Amino acid sequence: MKKTAIVGSNCVSCGNCVNACPIGAVYxxxxxxxxxxxxxxxxxxxxxxxxxxxxxxxxxxxxxx
Known part of the structure; x- marks a missing residue:
């Protein structure tokens, strides 16, 4: 079963998720x-x-x- 990430509307764009993503799917x-x-x-x-x-x-x- 394929999964994906979704980002909530309260995101402060700190960039931690961008740095953590091993394939560059978050930007x-x-x-x-x-x-x-x-x-x-x-x-x-x-x-x-x-x-x-x-x-x-x-x-x-x-x-x-």
Whole structure:
């Protein structure tokens, strides 16, 4: 089952998740943190690195489109 990360709206763009992602799926653009879901492997490293606890790893089919 494929998983991906989602970033909550309260993100402060500290960059910890960007640095933790082993494949570069997390990035910050114009102050907004985002995840390339097709690239994300769902490893959870970004979730663990987030000091605010707002990143969540979810099953891709559970994502709202």
């Amino acid at each position: 910050i653009h114009k102050g907004i943190t985002a995840v390339v879901t097709d690239k994300c492997i769902g490893c959870g490293k970004c979730e663990k690195a987030c000091p605010a606890g707002i990143i969540e790893i979810v099953k891709r089919e559970d994502m709202a489109i």
